[in-house]
Amino acid sequence: MGRKKGAGGGPKSVAVPAAQTEAEVEKEAKKAAPRKRNPCPGIRGVGGRIYDPENGKTCHQCRQKTTDFAVACKQPGEKGPCSTHFCHTCLFNRYGENAKQAARKARWACPKCRGICNCSFCRKKRGETPTGILAHAAKATGHSSVHELLKQGSDMVAAAQTLTSLPAKIKKEQKEGNRKRALETDDDADGSVVDGDENVGTDLNAFPSSPANKKLKKGTSDESTDLLKTKLELPRGTLVTNVVGAKLEADDVGSAIQFYEFCRTFAEVFQIKKGQPEKVLQVITGGSRKGRVVPAVVADLHISLLSLIQEDRGENPLDYSRDGDAWITETGKYISESTVISKELPLDCLNQGVSGYKKLSPSLKLHVLNFLCDETLSTGTLRGLIVKQDEGATERKVAAREKIRAAKEKEKELKERLKNEMDKSMFLRKGEEIKSLISQIKELNEDKEAAVDDEKLGDLLRTKPVRKDKGVAYWKFDGYYKKTSIMRQEFDTTGNNDKWFMFTEEEEKVIGDHLAPRSLLQCKSHTKA
Numbered sequence: 001m002g003r004k005k006g007a008g009g010g011p012k013s014v015a016v017p018a019a020q021t022e023a024e025v026e027k028e029a030k031k032a033a034p035r036k037r038n039p040c041p042g043i044r045g046v047g048g049r050i051y052d053p054e055n056g057k058t059c060h061q062c063r064q065k066t067t068d069f070a071v072a073c074k075q076p077g078e079k080g081p082c083s084t085h086f087c088h089t090c091l092f093n094r095y096g097e098n099a100k101q102a103a104r105k106a107r108w109a110c111p112k113c114r115g116i117c118n119c120s121f122c123r124k125k126r127g128e129t130p131t132g133i134l135a136h137a138a139k140a141t142g143h144s145s146v147h148e149l150l151k152q153g154s155d156m157v158a159a160a161q162t163l164t165s166l167p168a169k170i171k172k173e174q175k176e177g178n179r180k181r182a183l184e185t186d187d188d189a190d191g192s193v194v195d196g197d198e199n200v201g202t203d204l205n206a207f208p209s210s211p212a213n214k215k216l217k218k219g220t221s222d223e224s225t226d227l228l229k230t231k232l233e234l235p236r237g238t239l240v241t242n243v244v245g246a247k248l249e250a251d252d253v254g255s256a257i258q259f260y261e262f263c264r265t266f267a268e269v270f271q272i273k274k275g276q277p278e279k280v281l282q283v284i285t286g287g288s289r290k291g292r293v294v295p296a297v298v299a300d301l302h303i304s305l306l307s308l309i310q311e312d313r314g315e316n317p318l319d320y321s322r323d324g325d326a327w328i329t330e331t332g333k334y335i336s337e338s339t340v341i342s343k344e345l346p347l348d349c350l351n352q353g354v355s356g357y358k359k360l361s362p363s364l365k366l367h368v369l370n371f372l373c374d375e376t377l378s379t380g381t382l383r384g385l386i387v388k389q390d391e392g393a394t395e396r397k398v399a400a401r402e403k404i405r406a407a408k409e410k411e412k413e414l415k416e417r418l419k420n421e422m423d424k425s426m427f428l429r430k431g432e433e434i435k436s437l438i439s440q441i442k443e444l445n446e447d448k449e450a451a452v453d454d455e456k457l458g459d460l461l462r463t464k465p466v467r468k469d470k471g472v473a474y475w476k477f478d479g480y481y482k483k484t485s486i487m488r489q490e491f492d493t494t495g496n497n498d499k500w501f502m503f504t505e506e507e508e509k510v511i512g513d514h515l516a517p518r519s520l521l522q523c524k525s526h527t528k529a
Contacts, residue, residue, distance in 0.1 A: 060112060061090035061119050071099045073110035084110045093135040094118060096145030118146055137161055141422045159434050162441060163419055234514055237488050237501030244480065246281035248362070253500040254489065255366040256281055257477070262373045266382065270304045284369070285362040292354055293323045303327050305372040309334065312379035325353025335371060407448045414441050465489070467515050474515055484508045486515070
């Protein structure tokens with residue numbers, strides 16, 4: 001109790017409810033804490049069903065303990081009477097039987113005792129695959145129960161499951177039809193019919209008795225997605241120090257990859273033979289060699305690049321000798337005239353000819369080689385080739401997209417025909433027609449996948465990273481490693497220094513999921529579901 005003067009000067013008493021404040025704090029803390037599983041939730045109702053963990057009867061099919069009407073098996077077992085119960089919902093949806101009528105029979109045998117139980121446990125014991133939620137598919141194809149659908153064979157089950165991928169409009173019409181049929185069912189079914197296998201593996205009796213708040217705050221999904229992304233630790237991979245057989249310093253790997261990709265792209269222009277780029281890299285990184293000549297495989301490539309540059313500038317290319325100094329000093333001249341000259345490029349050594357070139361480190365030799373490669377990209381010959389390849393890539397992309405669109409339209413038409421065929425009565429259905437339609441739909445899916453691959457192949461000659469983040473880029477190259485193709489590049493803010501990393505098969509799977517577009521990931525999640 002404290003005292004404080006009021007506005008009129010008189011003392012006023014102010015009560016501080018300490019106990020109440022502590023209770024409120026405790027209450028807020030309980031709200032903020034994550035809700036734990038309640039082992040004793042008590043009796044409660046969820047969606048028209050009353051769950052009673054003490055007095056309820058457990059259904060063998062959905063494995064939920066409820067007060068719903070359930071029929072007990074009346075067959076004797078090895079150790080006494082069979083204790084299996086089936087709730088009226090599961091018995092109707094999965095086997096097409098009426099629970100009240102079954103209860104009137106003196107010696108009613110449950111599906112388990114009859115050997116026809118299609119719950120996940122019994123099917124696994126028989127070496128069969130669990131069906132999952134199949135009641136909706138069974139009713140959509142005109143069958144009274146899942147048991148009746150399974151008796152038709154695997155082809156009919158496949159057809160029913162194929163219909164679950166129908167367009168949204170057809171699904172909506174199908175749903176309305178099911179609702180009308182449900183209203184016309186026998187009153188003995190006791191109310192609305194629910195799929196009996198939807199809660200398999202979920203113990204609803206163990207959930208808290210307080211109703212869950214289904215209203216999500218705006219942005220909750222995005223926040224949780226971002227949180228998962230930040231928590232996901234991507235593998236960094238193994239540092240690359242060897243490119244196509246050439247041992248390199250970590251800082252020179254990027255230059256080697258740049259040169260190798262250039263040779264693969266423009267091999268026809270410079271008449272580069274198979275294995276020549278690898279040989280050039282191995283010779284350059286092999287250290288100094290005895291003798292005062294540059295190896296022929298290295299000199300010939302420099303001369304080819306230099307000659308194309310001179311032709312584009314209107315100069316008459318000299319007949320360079322691979323053993324002479326002229327091509328080296330001429331390269332030094334172009335480097336000195338360049339506006340984007342790097343401080344690392346050694347002008348003094350190149351002016352000395354062969355003797356100066358042989359003094360260069362492998363790193364500087366790679367810089368000289370890549371300088372000539374970059375200069376040739378500005379020539380009319382290579383620019384024209386890039387434009388031509390770009391136009392061809394665009395045409396391939398357009399053609400691939402048209403194939404994808406046509407395949408989707410055809411698939412929609414075939415699924416419509418399949419639905420119409422399945423809506424017919426059992427005696428009017430054509431089994432061969434159904435098999436043919438399913439086969440055609442599968443072939444269309446394969447065609448769509450092939451068209452998607454063609455669309456991806458329509459890339460420009462200048463390779464671009466698959467993804468680029470702050471200080472990190474991911475590239476996809478073929479031909480460097482047998483079983484993996486993704487490589488990680490780490491670079492500083494200036495872009496002058498970088499390091500490259502390769503991945504194992506397991507690491508590449510993780511990276512591949514990270515690099516996949518969001519739409520593709522969503523498609524995969526729907527497929528798995």
